[in-house]
Amino acid sequence: MPIKSLHVQHVRNLSDVRITPSPRINIISGDNGSGKTSLLEALHFLGMTRSFRTSQFRHLLQSGADNCLVFAQIDPAGKGEQHPLGVERRPDGDVRIRHAGQTLGLSELAQLLPLQVIDSDTFQLLEGSPGVRRQFIDWGVFHADPSFIQLWRGFRRILKQRNSLLKCGKIDPRLRRVWDREFVTYAERMTALRARYIELLKPDFETTLSRLLGGVPVELKFSQGWDRKTPLDELLEEGFARDLKQGFTGSGPQRADLRVRTDGQSAAERLSRGQKKLVVSALKLAQGALFYRLNNRPCIYLIDDLPSELDEQHCRLFCQFLEETSNQCFITCVDPGALGGFWLPQTDVSRFRVEAGMLTQID
Ligand SMILES: Nc1ncnc2c1ncn2[C@@H]1O[C@H](COP(=O)(O)OP(=O)(O)OP(=O)(O)O)[C@@H](O)[C@H]1O
Ligand SMILES: [Mg+2]
Secondary structure, X not given: OOEEEEEEEEEOOEEEEEEOOOOOEEEEEEOOXXXXXXXXXXXHHHHHOXXXXXXXXXXXXXXXXXXXXXXXXXXXXXXXXXXXEEEEEOOOOOEEEEEOOEEOOHHHHHHHOOEEEEOHHHHHHHHOOHHHHHHHHHHHHHHHOOOHHHHHHHHHHHHHHHHHHHHHOOOOHHHHHHHHHHHHHHHHHHHHHHHHHHHHHHHHHHHHHHHHOOOOOOEEEEEOOOOOOOOHHHHHHHOHHHHHHHOOOOOOHHHOEEEEEEOOEEHHHHOOHHHHHHHHHHHHHHHHHHHHHHHOOOOEEEEOOOOOOOOHHXXXXXXXXXXXXXXXXXXXXXXXXXXXXXXXXXOOEEEEEEEOOEEEEOO
């Protein structure tokens, strides 16, 4: 069980909240504006030091407070252990992450507490820019391969250098060849890991989708960011004049994408709103299933307003699917009865009610 107890201070309208969540299913209900999404943001802050809803910390910090603190007892490997984890942040950006008496970096924290969010913004996985889908792929590769983070950092550094040289307009050809060689080395290694990850993910995605939305065939296709038939060093050479004019590099993993298609058409254009919610949820749940297979431990799912966009039957299928995984789930909904009868008696379900930033456990 990942989170055994949680203490939140000064996150939006949650001044001081303590809960002992279920290791499996936690349902948080409350009226509009009561603090449901804020609780999920607090959990996200614990695993990522930031909100999933805003990139600006000042919006997450409770008005008038001078720090935001989320503290938990966690059992990351599910071995019945208990370690303290605390994340504190101040308006000046100063972040402190303490785990079992040690200070952690952000990537160590992300590794410790693998989080998945499903909310109204998750539609961006289909409708948004390729950057959203690259982030999705890279979450998976980061957790699947320990070498990825170094490659990713190295590639970002080289891309930044190359682009700033392109913006200057004058590049010594010898210097360019050195940078391009490095660029290609990192690009190819990073891309091989991304491509392998998508191949691993496909069967999990198909199984999950057929459970949630049977009969709607959806195909995933990884697009690596440059024409597969041409070696990247040739493309960099051929495209150099264009890159120089534009001031950035046009080919490479920074252009990678994941195409999601149904019946040969873009899923974003073709599917209904509810179908899209099930497809993006299947993508996220498939990542959790693969994560479990590779790491032998579950993820934490933060699912904001699960019933929205879904009819009763699909809502039930979604809950049944969650019930069969080992993930710890925090699910919000407005109506406390909305997800009432969807769980087997043996499933460990805890229900909480939020009113004006105060949480009470209702059973
Ligand atoms: N920085 C802040 N400090 C204090 N309160 C805030 C801050 N930011 C937002 N709030 C308030 O926190 C409350 C809870 O917001 P939250 O988004 O968690 O509600 P919710 O229960 O998810 O509602 P909904 O059902 O509408 O999604 C709102 O009343 C909001 O105005
Ligand atoms: Mg909300």
